[in-house]
Amino acid sequence: MSIIDKALKANHTYARKHDRKMGAHPAPKIAVVTCMDPRLSDLPGILGLPQADIDVIRTGGPAVTEDVLGELVVSTRVLGSKEIMLLNHTGCGFTTFTDGELNAKLTALTGDASPSPMRLFSFKDPEENTREQIRKVRSHPWIAKEVPVRGFIFDVETGLIREVHQARKDVAA
Numbered sequence: 001m002s003i004i005d006k007a008l009k010a011n012h013t014y015a016r017k018h019d020r021k022m023g024a025h026p027a028p029k030i031a032v033v034t035c036m037d038p039r040l041s042d043l044p045g046i047l048g049l050p051q052a053d054i055d056v057i058r059t060g061g062p063a064v065t066e067d068v069l070g071e072l073v074v075s076t077r078v079l080g081s082k083e084i085m086l087l088n089h090t091g092c093g094f095t096t097f098t099d100g101e102l103n104a105k106l107t108a109l110t111g112d113a114s115p116s117p118m119r120l121f122s123f124k125d126p127e128e129n130t131r132e133q134i135r136k137v138r139s140h141p142w143i144a145k146e147v148p149v150r151g152f153i154f155d156v157e158t159g160l161i162r163e164v165h166q167a168r169k170d171v172a173a
């Protein structure tokens with residue numbers, strides 16, 4: 001049985017104890033942008049917040065793309081999130097290659113260069129990545145200045161998160 005077929009079967013069991021109040025409407029209190037990495041999946045556990053309070057926006061890295069910015073606008077302007085957390089992590093798979101390398105590798109592997117150059121949002125330094133994300137989100141004109149935007153790195157070894165502060169030059173700017 002495929003993993004998806006197994007999941008479909010398990011869903012019948014889940015539905016029996018599903019909280020039907022959740023069907024009413026979403027009421028998130030915080031938007032968390034984090035990586036697709038499965039080690040970041042237990043956000044209620046990692047952050048000690050109820051699942052219903054967290055709008056989870058996930059991309060590889062995570063990359064703060066135009067789509068992610070749109071989701072943050074909706075989360076804060078439409079759905080009611082009051083804070084934005086950018087949650088990076090150590091040991092990210094997106095630091096193990098560069099966009100150029102992977103484009104070349106997949107072109108060679110498939111013999112088809114037509115998707116190239118595909119933007120994969122690889123990066124090297126999670127701290128720099130976090131600072132760049134804060135800059136991008138903070139400077140968006142549709143994300144209200146009253147909404148705190150803070151960046152963090154989750155340590156996959158210890159399970160602890162630590163805050164990444166803006167570099168001095170950004171604070172002065």
Ligand SMILES: [Zn+2]
Nearest residue numbers: 035037092093
């Ligand atoms: Zn990652």
